[in-house]
Structure formats: structure tokens, C-alpha cells
Amino acid sequence: MHEMIAHRHRFQHLLAGVEGRPAIPTAIAHPCDEAAVAAAVEAAEEGLIAPIFVGPLAKMHAAAERAGVELAPYRVVDAPHSHAAAAQAVALVKSGQARLLMKGSLHTDELMHAVCADGGLRTDRRLSHVFLLDVPRYARLLLVTDAAINIAPTLMQKRDIVQNAIDLAHIVGVARPKVAVLSAVETITPALPSTVDAAALCKMAERGQITGGVVDGPLAFDNAVSALAAHEKGIVSEVAGAADILVVPDLESGNMLAKQLTFLADAEAAGVVMGAQVPIILTSRADTLRARIVSCAIAVLIAQAAKRPAAATTAVT
Missing domain, CATH: 3.40.718.10 (Isopropylmalate Dehydrogenase)
Structure with missing residues (x-):
């Protein structure tokens, strides 16, 4: 039998690595369920992101109400449906208004279609x-x-x-x-x-x-x-x-x-x-709130690394 290795909370180490740094503007495509809205608001309250909610206004506000959170403190952009929300979220990144892209409650292939479209966020990678x-x-x-x-x-x-x-x-x-x-x-x-x-x-x-x-x-x-x-x-x-x-x-x-x-x-x-021009936070409906928060923290680390010269970091073990 292998000896059980003590859980060393490696994700807590990653979360600590982004504490005290400026929140990064993040376009959230079609956050129309409780989990997507709650995770974005929680990440904002943790100081990780400055969310821009992109989707049908009525559906996003209804999801926020069910989740027990308020969208009033944040920027909200109306888009009639999930395809339009994905395209608009990508456009916010392309224009420099957002530096991260986050999947809400739309299908992954819808978001990736907008990312990979002409004028999207693809690179040569x-x-x-x-x-x-x-x-x-x-x-x-x-x-x-x-x-x-x-x-x-x-x-x-x-x-x-x-x-x-x-x-x-x-x-x-x-x-x-x-x-x-x-x-x-x-x-x-x-x-x-x-x-x-x-x-x-x-x-x-x-x-x-x-x-x-x-x-x-x-x-x-x-x-x-x-x-x-x-x-x-x-x-x-x-x-x-x-x-x-x-x-x-x-x-x-x-x-x-x-x-x-x-x-x-x-x-x-x-x-x-x-591999895209910015990190993309690709969450699943089965993800826990903590998983969504840590995913945001990782994307923030990537965005911060892209803005500064290479430097030594503390290893996560």
C-alpha cells in the first residue's frame, strides 16, 4: 500500500499568489445560471476579476436573483442569445476592455467558435x-x-x-x-x-x-x-x-x-x-464554486505573467 500523502492545499498556494494584485477585467459569456453568476461575483469579491457580464439581461438578472447576488456593482452588456454573447465577449477582449474570457452557461463549442472565428483570439499556437x-x-x-x-x-x-x-x-x-x-x-x-x-x-x-x-x-x-x-x-x-x-x-x-x-x-x-491571445476560463456545470475560483486565479496568474518579464516563482509542490 502507498502511504497516504498529506493534502498540502496546493490550490491555496496559488490563491495566495494573486492576493493583493489588481483585479483583471473579465468578459463572461452568457452567465445565465446560478453557478456561473455566483462564481463570477465570488471571484470579484475575492479581488481576482472585474467581471463584465455579457448575455440576455433578463436571464442574467434572474440567475443572479436565484443565486442571491447583485449585478448592480458590475458592468452588464446585453446580448440576445448565447451565440451573440460569445461574440460580444470576444469583442470586448479584442478591444482591450477585458483581459480574460470566461465561459458562462453556454456550450463550450459555442464559445470556442467565437474564439476561433476570423478576427477572434487565435494565435499561431x-x-x-x-x-x-x-x-x-x-x-x-x-x-x-x-x-x-x-x-x-x-x-x-x-x-x-x-x-x-x-x-x-x-x-x-x-x-x-x-x-x-x-x-x-x-x-x-x-x-x-x-x-x-x-x-x-x-x-x-x-x-x-x-x-x-x-x-x-x-x-x-x-x-x-x-x-x-x-x-x-x-x-x-x-x-x-x-x-x-x-x-x-x-x-x-x-x-x-x-x-x-x-x-x-x-x-x-x-x-x-x-494558446489563445488571453487565458480562457472554461468551467463545467459540475464544477464546485472553489474549482471555478481557482480556475479564475490561474487565469489571473497567466495574464499577470504576460505583463511582466520572466522571473523566478515559488514552486507548487
């Missing part, structure tokens, strides 16, 4: 989602990617997914993140294309196409997070048993992995979309 998980049985903060946007990424898309996760790891204080590219086995097996992609990603890291971390794979999940499992398989690797980042083969496996850790292993989860 592929967009990808990163879950940050504080798992009680694991000795470090764990990043899982991509479990929300890229359904079946190509090799070059995986390159961006890996780089986005490494960049985020740096921002939350992991100076040299260890990246495990996951598959079902540890050997290169042509019948499992994910193993071939994993090997290629490792070579790309060696040749400078991926920078800022150490990449190894293919690794099965147990070998990525358990030094004992890696030893029993005879795997000699700096990453095995100590991964900071888990790169999954596809969205289905990543989504299941992140939710299994959350619902069966008592992990706290937060998440953000990387």
Missing part, C-alpha cells in the same frame, strides 16, 4: 485545455491535457498541447516540468499510434521543437505516477514516477482520467485554456 489537479495521494500538482478541446489531436497539435502545458507549469511555479506522454504500454507499438506519437514528441523535445521541460513516453499511467511501478517494469526515466504533466492520447481518455481523479480520488480540479 493550437488551443488546448489543461486541468490542474491537487490529488491527495500524489506528491505534486498534476496537470492533465487535453481533456476538453482537441478530440483526436495530430502529432503537431500534440506538440502545441505539450508546449502549452509546459508554459502553464512554469507560470504556476514548476521550473522544469516532467512531461509523461501516456499510452497503454511503454514500448513503441505501431498498432497503437499514440506510442509512435509519444516517441516523436520525445525526439521533438530533444531537438528543441518543445522547450522548457523534460518529455518521456510512451508511458502507461501507473509508470508515469508511481516510481515503484516504473521500477518493476525496469523503466529508467527522469519522468517515470514523478510526472508533473500527463499528456493523454485523445479527449476521451483525458476527460475520463481527470474526472476519475476528481470523483474517485478526491482530487480538486481547476482548468484553463491555453
Whole structure:
């Protein structure tokens, strides 16, 4: 049996890292349910964001009333429906009136359509989602990617997914993140294309196409997070048993992995979309209020990092 690792409240460490800093204007697309409105107001009261509520006025005010909060202190922008709200929220970012984008109660693909439209928020980097998980049985903060946007990424898309996760790891204080590219086995097996992609990603890291971390794979999940499992398989690797980042083969496996850790292993989860012109807070209706707040805090850290020169940060362990 593995000894239970004391929960060290790594998310509290991240929240402490944004205390006392100016709130960041945040466009919230179609916040028309209680959870979305309450989370935005709570994040504002914590001093993390200055929310701009974008959506149908009547629906947003009704949601606020059900949530027991007031929208009067905040800017509210009328938009007739979810598609228009997404487009208007993106426009607020493009115009510089907001520096963060947050999903309300619309579908993810509606928001991403506005982000990726001509004149939206795309860059030359592929967009990808990163879950940050504080798992009680694991000795470090764990990043899982991509479990929300890229359904079946190509090799070059995986390159961006890996780089986005490494960049985020740096921002939350992991100076040299260890990246495990996951598959079902540890050997290169042509019948499992994910193993071939994993090997290629490792070579790309060696040749400078991926920078800022150490990449190894293919690794099965147990070998990525358990030094004992890696030893029993005879795997000699700096990453095995100590991964900071888990790169999954596809969205289905990543989504299941992140939710299994959350619902069966008592992990706290937060998440953000990387690769756009600004961080995107992509919450789920199943998220707790704390998860939404921590997601806001992570996005704030990213936005602040983009506004200042590179500097040493305190590692989250």
C-alpha cells in the first residue's frame, strides 16, 4: 500500500499568489445560471476579476436573483442569445476592455467558435485545455491535457498541447516540468499510434521543437505516477514516477482520467485554456464554486505573467 500523502492545499498556494494584485477585467459569456453568476461575483469579491457580464439581461438578472447576488456593482452588456454573447465577449477582449474570457452557461463549442472565428483570439499556437489537479495521494500538482478541446489531436497539435502545458507549469511555479506522454504500454507499438506519437514528441523535445521541460513516453499511467511501478517494469526515466504533466492520447481518455481523479480520488480540479491571445476560463456545470475560483486565479496568474518579464516563482509542490 502507498502511504497516504498529506493534502498540502496546493490550490491555496496559488490563491495566495494573486492576493493583493489588481483585479483583471473579465468578459463572461452568457452567465445565465446560478453557478456561473455566483462564481463570477465570488471571484470579484475575492479581488481576482472585474467581471463584465455579457448575455440576455433578463436571464442574467434572474440567475443572479436565484443565486442571491447583485449585478448592480458590475458592468452588464446585453446580448440576445448565447451565440451573440460569445461574440460580444470576444469583442470586448479584442478591444482591450477585458483581459480574460470566461465561459458562462453556454456550450463550450459555442464559445470556442467565437474564439476561433476570423478576427477572434487565435494565435499561431493550437488551443488546448489543461486541468490542474491537487490529488491527495500524489506528491505534486498534476496537470492533465487535453481533456476538453482537441478530440483526436495530430502529432503537431500534440506538440502545441505539450508546449502549452509546459508554459502553464512554469507560470504556476514548476521550473522544469516532467512531461509523461501516456499510452497503454511503454514500448513503441505501431498498432497503437499514440506510442509512435509519444516517441516523436520525445525526439521533438530533444531537438528543441518543445522547450522548457523534460518529455518521456510512451508511458502507461501507473509508470508515469508511481516510481515503484516504473521500477518493476525496469523503466529508467527522469519522468517515470514523478510526472508533473500527463499528456493523454485523445479527449476521451483525458476527460475520463481527470474526472476519475476528481470523483474517485478526491482530487480538486481547476482548468484553463491555453494558446489563445488571453487565458480562457472554461468551467463545467459540475464544477464546485472553489474549482471555478481557482480556475479564475490561474487565469489571473497567466495574464499577470504576460505583463511582466520572466522571473523566478515559488514552486507548487
